[in-house]
Amino acid sequence: MMEFAAETFIARCLMDPRYLESLREASQGTVDPSDLERLRLFGGFITKIQHNDLWEHFPTTRRLLHDFGLELPFFADYRAASFAAGQSKLEPRQKVGAFAGFLENQILSRPAWRCPGLLEVLRHERHLWELSFETTTERVADCVKQLESLQWKRFLNLIPIFPNPFRMAAFDRDPTAFAATPGNGGRRSRRVVLGYRKMPDGSRRVLTLDRISAAILSAVNGRRQVRTVIARAREAGLRAAQPRQFRNFLEQAAQAEIIAFLLRLENAPEPKR
Amino acid sequence: MLKAASYYFPRSAEPGSVGARYNHVAIMPVAFPQQETPLVGLAYSKYVPNLITAKPDAIDYVEIPFELLVHDPSVATIGEKIPIVLHCATLSIAGSVPCPEARIQEIQSWERRTATPWLGEHLAFITAEREAAGDYAEPYAPGEPYNIGYTVSPPMNQEVVARVAANFVRYSERITVPILLENGPLYFRIPSSTMTQTDFIQAICDQTDMELLLDLAHFHITSQTMGFDAEQELDKLPLERVVEVHISGVDEQQSGSWDNHAVRAPESVRRLFDQVLERVTPRAVTLEYNWSSAFPRAIVLEELARTKESIRNQRVRLAPPDHSVTALPQ
Numbered sequence: 001m002m003e004f005a006a007e008t009f010i011a012r013c014l015m016d017p018r019y020l021e022s023l024r025e026a027s028q029g030t031v032d033p034s035d036l037e038r039l040r041l042f043g044g045f046i047t048k049i050q051h052n053d054l055w056e057h058f059p060t061t062r063r064l065l066h067d068f069g070l071e072l073p074f075f076a077d078y079r080a081a082s083f084a085a086g087q088s089k090l091e092p093r094q095k096v097g098a099f100a101g102f103l104e105n106q107i108l109s110r111p112a113w114r115c116p117g118l119l120e121v122l123r124h125e126r127h128l129w130e131l132s133f134e135t136t137t138e139r140v141a142d143c144v145k146q147l148e149s150l151q152w153k154r155f156l157n158l159i160p161i162f163p164n165p166f167r168m169a170a171f172d173r174d175p176t177a178f179a180a181t182p183g184n185g186g187r188r189s190r191r192v193v194l195g196y197r198k199m200p201d202g203s204r205r206v207l208t209l210d211r212i213s214a215a216i217l218s219a220v221n222g223r224r225q226v227r228t229v230i231a232r233a234r235e236a237g238l239r240a241a242q243p244r245q246f247r248n249f250l251e252q253a254a255q256a257e258i259i260a261f262l263l264r265l266e267n268a269p270e271p272k273r
Numbered sequence: 274m275l276k277a278a279s280y281y282f283p284r285s286a287e288p289g290s291v292g293a294r295y296n297h298v299a300i301m302p303v304a305f306p307q308q309e310t311p312l313v314g315l316a317y318s319k320y321v322p323n324l325i326t327a328k329p330d331a332i333d334y335v336e337i338p339f340e341l342l343v344h345d346p347s348v349a350t351i352g353e354k355i356p357i358v359l360h361c362a363t364l365s366i367a368g369s370v371p372c373p374e375a376r377i378q379e380i381q382s383w384e385r386r387t388a389t390p391w392l393g394e395h396l397a398f399i400t401a402e403r404e405a406a407g408d409y410a411e412p413y414a415p416g417e418p419y420n421i422g423y424t425v426s427p428p429m430n431q432e433v434v435a436r437v438a439a440n441f442v443r444y445s446e447r448i449t450v451p452i453l454l455e456n457g458p459l460y461f462r463i464p465s466s467t468m469t470q471t472d473f474i475q476a477i478c479d480q481t482d483m484e485l486l487l488d489l490a491h492f493h494i495t496s497q498t499m500g501f502d503a504e505q506e507l508d509k510l511p512l513e514r515v516v517e518v519h520i521s522g523v524d525e526q527q528s529g530s531w532d533n534h535a536v537r538a539p540e541s542v543r544r545l546f547d548q549v550l551e552r553v554t555p556r557a558v559t560l561e562y563n564w565s566s567a568f569p570r571a572i573v574l575e576e577l578a579r580t581k582e583s584i585r586n587q588r589v590r591l592a593p594p595d596h597s598v599t600a601l602p603q
Contacts, residue, residue: 006428006465007368011401011419031464038461041527045460046423055535055565072526 017080044076057129060179061122068115100126117178124175134165143260156227158261160220165198302352305390319566359389366440367427368398370418393486396454397424426457428465429473438480455486458494478511488519489545497530521561534564550587
C-alpha cells in the first residue's frame with residue numbers, strides 16, 4: 001500500500017536512491033518491480049541529461065557507453081553514488097572530474113564493464129580535458145636558443161623542459177582509432193604511446209610516439225640534465241643508440257617546440273606531477 | 274518583414290553576475306510574426322548563434338529555456354536578431370507544491386523582455402511534498418519539498434486533472450501570454466493513474482481553454498511504454514488546441530524508448546508530424562537538437578529542410594482547387 005501521494009513516492013524514489021533500492025530488494029508493494037527498475041533508469045536518464053556538457057569533453061566515451069548499452073545503468077549507479085557522497089552541487093570542473101573518476105573505477109572493478117576501448121578512450125579524453133587547464137611554463141624566456149653551435153659536453157649539461165604542457169600515456173588499444181571510426185572500429189588497434197601537447201594558442205594536439213621518442217621524452221622531467229635523460233633512455237631499452245641520434249632527436253624536439261633547454265638547474269621549474 | 278516589438282531595460286541583477294553586465298543593455302526583441310503557415314525554429318544550443326550568422330534564413334525563431342536565461346541573461350541578446358519563444362520547466366503545474374512567487378516574477382520579467390508569443394510549460398511536476406514521505410535518511414534540505422530538477426509526468430487521474438486546471442487558471446492570471454502545456458514522455462506506469470495520457474489531456478482541455486505544445490518524440494515514447502499505436506492514438510488528442518510542435522530524437526536503451534535531443538528524429542516521429550499537419554496547422558514547429566553543442570550542422574540543416582518540405586507538401590495538398598475556367602462559348 002502506498003502511504004503517501006504518488007508524486008511524493010516518485011520524487012522520493014528519484015531523490016533517495018537508497019529508498020528505491022530497498023523497495024527493489026523487498027520486491028513488495030503496489031509498484032511492479034519492472035516499473036521500479038524503470039524508475040531507477042529514469043533517475044539515470046535525468047542524471048545523464050544533467051551531464052549533457054560531457055558531450056563536449058568526452059564525446060567518444062559517451063558514444064561507447066551508449067553503444068555498449070551501459071549509458072543509463074552507469075548514470076543510474078552514478079546518481080546513487082553522487083547522492084550518497086553529497087555531490088549534488090559540484091562546480092562544472094569538479095563535476096566532470098567526478099564523472100571520469102567514477103566511470104574509471106566502475107570499469108576497473110566490474111568485469112562486465114571491460115568493453116573494448118572504453119577504458120582507453122575514457123583515459124584519453126580525460127588527458128585532453130585535464131590538459132586544457134594546465135598552464136605554460138614561465139621560464140621559457142631563459143631557454144637556450146643556439147643549440148647547433150653548442151659543444152657536446154655543454155649540451156649534456158642542459159636541462160630539457162616542456163615549455164608548454166605535455167604529458168604521455170600508453171594504451172593497450174589506440175583510443176584515437178575509436179574516435180575516428182564510429183561503430184567501435186578501433187577494437188583491433190594495437191598498443192600505442194600518445195603524447196598530449198597544449199599549444200601556445202590553447203589548442204591541444206595528440207602525437208603518436210614511437211618507442212625511441214617515448215623513451216627519451218618520458219625521461220624528461222624538467223630537472224634532469226641531458227646526460228641523465230640519455231642514461232635513463234638507455235636503461236629503458238635504447239642501449240644501442242648513438243649519442244648523435246639522441247642529440248638529433250632532442251634538437252628536432254626543440255625545433256618543434258615540444259621541449260626547450262635551460263642552462264642551469266636553478267632556472268628549471270618544479271616538475272609537473 | 275519582422276518588426277521590433279519594444280525596448281526593454283532589464284531589471285537589476287546582482288553585482289558581478291552575468292546578468293549585471295546586461296543591466297544597461299537595451300534588448301530590442303524581434304517580434305514573433307503572424308503567419309498562416311507554421312514557422313520553423315530551433316531549441317537554443319551553443320551552436321545556434323553561429324548557425325544564425327552563417328545562415329540567417331535557416332530558422333524563423335529560437336526557443337530558449339527560461340532557466341537558461343536566469344543562469345545567463347546574455348543569451349537573450351539573440352532576440353535582437355530573431356524572435357524568441359520562451360520555454361519553461363519551473364511552474365510544476367501538475368504538482369501540489371506552488372511555484373515560488375519570486376520565480377513567477379522572473380518568468381513575467383523574461384516574458385516581457387523576450388516578447389515571446391507564448392510560454393511553453395511541461396504538463397508535469399518538478400517538486401513534491403516531502404513531509405509525508407516517511408523517514409528520510411538524508412535530510413539535506415529539511416522542511417523543503419523534494420526538488421527533482423527535472424520534469425516528471427504526473428499521476429493521471431481526476432484529482433490531478435482538477436489540480437492542473439486550477440493551477441493553469443492561476444498561473445494564466447499571472448502570465449500575460451498564453452501558457453501552452455507540453456505532453457511529457459512516460460517511461461514507466463505512473464502509480465495512481467486511472468486514465469490514459471490522451472484522456473488526461475482531453476479532460477484538462479474540457480475544463481480549461483488550455484492550448485498544447487505537442488512533443489511528438491514524447492508521444493512516441495509514451496506509446497512504446499504504454500503499448501498503444503501512436504498514429505491511432507494521435508487522432509484522439511484535441512489537435513485543434515496544438516499551437517506548437519516539438520520534434521526530436523528517440524533512443525532505444527534497456528528495452529525502452531528514451532528522449533534524445535542529440536540524434537535526429539526517427540521516421541516514426543516524422544510520420545506523426547505529417548499526420549498532425551494533415552489535421553491542423555500549428556503556429557510553430559521547433560526542432561529540439563540541443564543536448565550536444567557539437568550536433569552536426571549538416572544534420573540540423575537537413576532536418577530543417579525536411580520539416581519545411583513537410584509543411585510545404587501539406588499546403589499543396591490543402592490548397593483550394595483552381596475554379597478559374599475558360600468561359601464557354603455562347
